[in-house]
Amino acid sequence: MNEPHPRRKLDEVIHSPVRLSVMAVLATTSEADFRYVKDIVEVSDSLLSKHVAVLNTAGYVRIVKGVSDNRPVTWLSLTETGAEAYREYVRTLNRIIGGKEAPGDAR
């Protein structure tokens, strides 16, 4: 039996424009506050919250709430599982697009 096409291995949780962007930001910065991620991804608070909740439920993103300069801050970071899932997603994506320079491989 043939091996299934790599696209079937793409993680559906990550394979959404906003969630992929959030994962890419957090893979690059290690930790960032909600406002920073929102500025980079350019989405509304509510849409970002919705997608971050999905990633959090999947165990990919850690959410820490705290206070900085007397204002509430929400810090986001990738969990180990999330980092591994993102790396696997990028590897799979690179296999699909076949030999093109790998996004995220520069790190």
Added chain:
Amino acid sequence: MNNTADGPLDHDAAASRITQVENRVGRMKRIYVGSVVLLGVVTLAYFAVVGGIPRAVVKPYDALLILFPVTLFFVAVGIRRASTSARGVLRVEQWLLAGYIVAMVVAGALEIFVLRQGTVAAALPGALPAGVCFAAAWALGKK
């Protein structure tokens, strides 16, 4: 990347989105670290002008000195906006702020009470707060 970009994602679009995000994060980091370096350079230049040039020469241009706090304000806003505000970064920013204020007070005191205006020595105290900025930029660049 906007609110309407929440539909299906083809593979090339996914790859280009990753590259796009990485470029944005990289650009933001360059702006961030560059702003901290700029803060140091502006401070160094301010003390060099105020301390190193004889009073009689700079007196007609005193009104321009208001540009210094205005520039500081905009640079500080740039730093805040480009910051990831990660907890490690916030700690360095707090050290930068505290160190910068203390160094500014010391440099100001040296200018007023110790050094004679218009001498080379009087142009140098700005190196104290500028040094704090350069050290912070180095530390932040590694994060």
